Amino acid sequence: MTSSTTIKLVEPRIPKETLPAVLTIAGSDSSGGAGIEADVKTISAHKVYALTCITALTAQNTLGVTGVVETPKEHIEKILKQDLDDFVEGYGSDFPLKVVKTGMLSQGAAEVLAEKVGYLQEKKVKLVLDPVMVATSGTHLTDNKVIDLCIQKILPTAFLCTPNFVEAEYLWKAAGGSPPAVTTIDEFKEFVVLLQKKLGCENLLVKGGHIPWTNGKRHEGPLPGSPDLDLQIVDVLYQSKEDRLTTFSSSFITSNNSHGTGCTLASAIAANTANGIPLERAVALSIHYIHKGMSSVKGKLGHGNGSLNHTVAVDRSIREVIQGEDLRARVKGEHGSFFNFLKTHEIVRDSWKKYTEHPFLALLATNQLPFDDFLFYLKQDFYYLVNYARMHGVAISVAPNCEQIEAQSQIVTSIMTEIERHKTKLLTVYNIDYNSVDLDEELQPAPACMAYCDYLLKAGKMEDFLGIKTALAPCLHGYAEAGAYGQKIRDTFDGSLGVLATQEQSDIYTSWLEDYSSEWYLEAHQNGINALDLLLEDNQLSEERLLELCQMFRDVTDLEVGFWDEVVNRIKK
Known part of the structure; x- marks a missing residue:
């Protein structure tokens, strides 16, 4: 008799995320290391949705290409129309498609794309063009008609062009004239700036993997098979609008797993750009992704020049990517403390003022906040406190030393003690029973609370100890300044009940403000500053x-603002 078993699966509960999209227009690599296949793997690894338009099918492996069949121009037109109709049209201004990335283009694909670039510009879809035109050996991979079309019609509209050095020299020749000799890094930088002027793309990244450097000079001769020689790779980015030149320097990697690095780098930059990461940081993160992919393959994929590992973890923070320096003297010398540096930074200060001088505080201090809305806030705040404690627990797992582990343990204990006091007090004073959450919808997280908690929990998965402590800082320190702001208003207030029903309710508002302007809270505030x-x-x-x-x-400060906005907006309804 056949046995039968039923397995009941748990419904997943994960935060909903906005998923941006990148469309890649390129040829297929049947070996999976380059082309469309590498693009889709890379874009997906960066948590971005990948659309495709395949310009050609190849029969190839890591040893070489034995056949190519181009996609007819008419079919490419249909593919792009379907992609754009579905991922741009009908959404208003916030549509999923953020970036179009190109690889090797057939003549038909180039002609169709040239007709679409005006539409992409109008819709503000960024174009990242990886000019797969000439191999390192000098073999032409694209005919002159395609190159001319790219230079005349497509490149001037591109957000970014990413040639390697050999391709960059060829583009210079195709645009007219002979490229200058490049023997020093300074000459390399000048070459990139001048080439951008010739091509007209907004930003130009010339990849330097083909010209390693030693002691600031271009390395001549064969590349070593071991890292004995101190070789450096330099990639140069020029951003024309900012007139900003950035060099990315890294050690030369001795590896046979480099097939598809150009396609992968351009796709990683496109995906990072779609995720809203500024270009300079997107390039740094993408180069690091390539290096991890080249270095993490054990053995070899294929008998020729093997593919890199597209499944490596993607870094979303540059903390492990760019070498740091000692900034203590500048930060503390100019601002007194790291906390003061953070709250007064140009991208933070406006948000910090909105938070610590929020209308919620004035309404509460003058008894104009309806008590039911204050209860709503307390219920939401309880849910937040649980996640606040959880985040401090996560910090324990990444604490750098035993002293920090002990300190975080004490913080978690203090928060949990405060939560229990909170529950007892609110049950006796407000008749709010946190053990009967099903009886009160307001004990469930509202959108602002959910967004705040989701952000913190996501930071807990991605950040190091300093990052987590930075994410938690606005709560502790903001309430100290907000409490002082509210208390100052309360001190000059005439004491009338306003919209409140009883003096007891007014006393509760007084007590709330006094808690956050009390000696014990200010001590915690100062201890937090010292800890940072x-x-x-x-x-x-x-x-x-x-x-x-x-x-x-700033993000967390804005979430704090949203937390109180939600309360104030209830009054306006």
């Missing part, structure tokens, strides 16, 4: 990582 300063001393940060922390601090 100690963390700054233990970490060498790049300028880019410092900006990243400021952006996180």
Whole structure:
């Protein structure tokens, strides 16, 4: 008799995420290391949705190409129409497609794309063009008609062009004239700036993997099979609108797993751009992804020049990507503390003022906040406190030393003690029973609370100890400043009941403000400032990582604003 078993699966509960999309227009690589296949793997690894338009089917492996069948121009037109109709049209301004990335283009594909670039510009869809035109050996992979069409019609509309050095030289010749000799890094930088002027693309990244450097000079002769020689690779990015030149320097990697690195790098940049990451940081993260992919393959994929590993974890923070420096003297010398640096940074200060001088505080301080809306806030705040404690618990798992583990353990204990007091007090005073959440819908997280908690939990999965502590800082420190702001208003208030029903309710508002302007809370506020300063001393940060922390601090501050906005907006309804 056949046995029968029923397995009941748990319904997943995960936060909903906005999924941007990238359309890749390129040829297929049947070996999976380059072309469309590499693009889709890379874009998906970066948590971006990948659309495709296959310009040609190849019969190839890691040893070489034995056949190519191009997609007819009429069919490419149909593919692009279907993609654009479905991922751009009918959404208003916030449609999924953010970037179009190209690889090797057939003549038909180039002609169709040239007809579409005006539409992409109008819709503000960024174009990342990887000019797969000439192999390192000098073999032409694209005919002159396609190259001319790209130079005349497509490249001037591109957000970014990403040639390797050999392709960059060929583009220079195709645009007219002989490229200058490049023997020093300074000459390389000048070459990139001048080439951008010739091509007209908004930004130009010339990949330097084909010209390693040693002691600041171009390496001549065969590449070593071991890392004994100190070789550096330099990639150069020129951003024309900012007139900004950035070099990315890294050690030369000795690896046979480099098939498809160009396609993969352009796709990673496209995906990072679709995720809203600024170009300079997107390039740094993408180069690091390539290096991890080249270095992490054990053995070999294929008998020829093997593919890199597209399944490596994607870094979303530059903390492990860009080497840091000692910024303590500047940060503390100019601002007094790391906390003051964060809250007064140009991208934070406006949000910080909205938070610590929020209308919620004035309404509460003058008894104009309806008590039912205050109860709503307390219920939401309880749910947040549970996740706040959870985040401090997550911080324990990434704490850098035993002292920080002990400190975080004490913080979690204090929060849990406060939560229990919170529950007892609110049950006796407000008749709110947190053990009977099904009886009260407001004990479930509302949108603002859910967004805040989801952000913190996501940061807990992605960030290091300093990042988590930075994400938690606006709550502790903001309430100290908000409490002082509210208390100042309360001190000059005439004491009338306003919209409240009883003096007891007014006393509760007084008590709430006094809690956050009390000596014990100000002591916690100062201890938190000191703790952030100690963390700054233990970490060498790049300028880019410092900006990243400021952006996180601002994001959480905005979520705090949203938390109180939700309460105030209830009054307006």
